[in-house]
Amino acid sequence: MTTTEQTAAELRAARERFISQWGVISAAWGINRTMAQIHALLLVSAEPLATDEIMAALQISRGNVNTNLRELVGWGLLRVVLRKGERREYFEAEKEVWKIFCTIVRERQRREIDPALAVLRECAERTAKLKGAEAEEFHGTMRDLGQFVAQAAGAMDKVARSERSKIMPLIFKMIK
Amino acid sequence: MTTTEQTAAELRAARERFISQWGVISAAWGINRTMAQIHALLLVSAEPLATDEIMAALQISRGNVNTNLRELVGWGLLRVVLRKGERREYFEAEKEVWKIFCTIVRERQRREIDPALAVLRECAERTAKLKGAEAEEFHGTMRDLGQFVAQAAGAMDKVARSERSKIMPLIFKMIK
DNA sequence: CTGAACTTTCAGTATATACTGAAAGTATAA
DNA sequence: TTATACTTTCAGTATATACTGAAAGTTCAG
Numbered sequence: 001m002t003t004t005e006q007t008a009a010e011l012r013a014a015r016e017r018f019i020s021q022w023g024v025i026s027a028a029w030g031i032n033r034t035m036a037q038i039h040a041l042l043l044v045s046a047e048p049l050a051t052d053e054i055m056a057a058l059q060i061s062r063g064n065v066n067t068n069l070r071e072l073v074g075w076g077l078l079r080v081v082l083r084k085g086e087r088r089e090y091f092e093a094e095k096e097v098w099k100i101f102c103t104i105v106r107e108r109q110r111r112e113i114d115p116a117l118a119v120l121r122e123c124a125e126r127t128a129k130l131k132g133a134e135a136e137e138f139h140g141t142m143r144d145l146g147q148f149v150a151q152a153a154g155a156m157d158k159v160a161r162s163e164r165s166k167i168m169p170l171i172f173k174m175i176k
Numbered sequence: 177m178t179t180t181e182q183t184a185a186e187l188r189a190a191r192e193r194f195i196s197q198w199g200v201i202s203a204a205w206g207i208n209r210t211m212a213q214i215h216a217l218l219l220v221s222a223e224p225l226a227t228d229e230i231m232a233a234l235q236i237s238r239g240n241v242n243t244n245l246r247e248l249v250g251w252g253l254l255r256v257v258l259r260k261g262e263r264r265e266y267f268e269a270e271k272e273v274w275k276i277f278c279t280i281v282r283e284r285q286r287r288e289i290d291p292a293l294a295v296l297r298e299c300a301e302r303t304a305k306l307k308g309a310e311a312e313e314f315h316g317t318m319r320d321l322g323q324f325v326a327q328a329a330g331a332m333d334k335v336a337r338s339e340r341s342k343i344m345p346l347i348f349k350m351i352k
Numbered sequence: 353c354t355g356a357a358c359t360t361t362c363a364g365t366a367t368a369t370a371c372t373g374a375a376a377g378t379a380t381a382a
Numbered sequence: 383t384t385a386t387a388c389t390t391t392c393a394g395t396a397t398a399t400a401c402t403g404a405a406a407g408t409t410c411a412g
Contacts, residue, residue, distance in 0.1 A: 007306045011314060014302045021295040028288045030204045044314050061372045066390065087387060095317065097324040112204045119197040126190045130183045138187060138220050148273040158351040170350050175334040237402045242360065263357060
C-alpha cells in the first residue's frame with residue numbers, strides 16, 4: 001500500500017468515526033440520529049453533495065435523506081446549491097463554527113424555550129390571586145422558574161446575536 | 177361551591193398543567209417524559225412524597241416510578257427524606273432554581289459534552305500528520321469544532337460553579 | 353427465625369419514533 | 383406533449399424506548 005493510499009484510508013476512517021459518533025451524541029440533545037449524521041457528513045465534505053450521494057454514503061433510503069435535508073435547511077444549517085447545466089440540488093453545510101452555534105441557539109430558543117416560557121407564565125398568572133399558603137408557594141415557584149428561564153434565554157440570545165469578535169473577549173474576561 | 181373549593185380546584189388545575197407540559201418540553205431535551213413529570217410533581221409539592229403517592233398522582237406503575245426516582249437522585253435533583261417511625265423513603269426536590277440549573281449544567285457536561293469532546297480530539301489527532309488538502313481541511317474542522325465546544329463548555333461550567341450573587345451581575349453587565 | 357413493609361428487578365408488552373421504497377408529483381428539455 | 387430527471391409523499395414496517403406488574407430481594411421489628 002502506498003503512502004497516499006494509507007493517508008486516504010486513515011482519513012476515511014476518521015471521517016466515519018466522526019459521522020457515526022456525532023449521530024450518537026446528537027440523540028442526547030433531542031436531534032435524530034440520521035439528521036445529525038447527514039449534517040456531520042456535509043460538515044466534513046469538501047464539496048456539496050446531492051441526495052444520491054448521501055444515500056450511498058450513509059446507506060439510508062431516499063425518503064429519509066429527503067426529509068432530513070429539508071429539516072436541516074429549515075434549521076438554517078444547510079444551503080441549497082445549484083450547478084449550472086444540472087437539474088438536481090446539492091447541499092452544503094455552513095462550516096463556520098460560530099455561525100452554526102448561533103443558528104442552533106436561536107432555533108432552539110424559538111422552538112423550545114419560548115413555548116416553555118409561555119406555560120410557566122400561564123401557570124403563574126392563573127394562580128396570582130389565589131389565597132392560601134399552598135397557592136402562594138406554587139405561584140412563587142412558577143414566577144421564579146419563569147424569571148430565571150427568561151433571563152438565561154435572554155443572555156444566550158444576546159450572545160448568539162453578537163459578533164464573535166466582540167462577545168468572546170468579554171466572555172473570556174468574565175470567566176478569567 | 178365555596179371560594180375555598182374554587183381556589184383548590186384552580187390550584188389543582190394549574191399544577192396539572194405544569195406537570196403535564198413540563199413532561200412534553202423535557203422530551204425535546206432528551207429527558208424522558210415520566211422523569212420530567214415526577215420532577216415537576218415534586219417541584220410543586222409542598223411535602224416530600226413516597227412512591228405510592230407518586231404512582232397515584234401520575235397514574236403510573238411502581239417500577240416506572242422507582243426507576244425514574246433513582247435516576248433523578250443520580251442527577252442530584254432529588255433528596256431522599258426519612259421520617260422517624262416510618263420505613264419508607266420520601267423524595268423531595270431541590271427547589272432553588274439556581275441550584276437546579278447548576279446541577280443540570282454540570283451533569284450534562286459530564287455525561288454528554290465530555291464524551292463528545294473526546295471524539296473530536298481523537299478525530300483531530302488521528303489526522304494531524306496527514307498530507308493533502310482534504311486531510312488538512314478535515315483536521316482543521318475537527319480542531320475548530322473541538323476548540324469551540326471546549327470554550328463554550330468551559331464558560332458554562334464556570335458559571336455553574338459560581339455563586340449566583342457573584343455571577344449574575346457580571347452577566348447582566350455583559351449583555352447590558 | 354418469621355412475617356410484614358417496603359424496594360428492586362426484569363421479561364413481556366405497549367407506544368412512539370424513525371425509516372423504507374414505491375408511487376405520485378413536478379419541472380424542464382426536446 | 384412526451385420523455386426524462388429529479389423531488390416529495392406516505393402507507394407500511396422496523397426499531398428503539400418506555401412502561402407494566404408480578405416475582406424476587408431486602409430490611410427490620412417482634
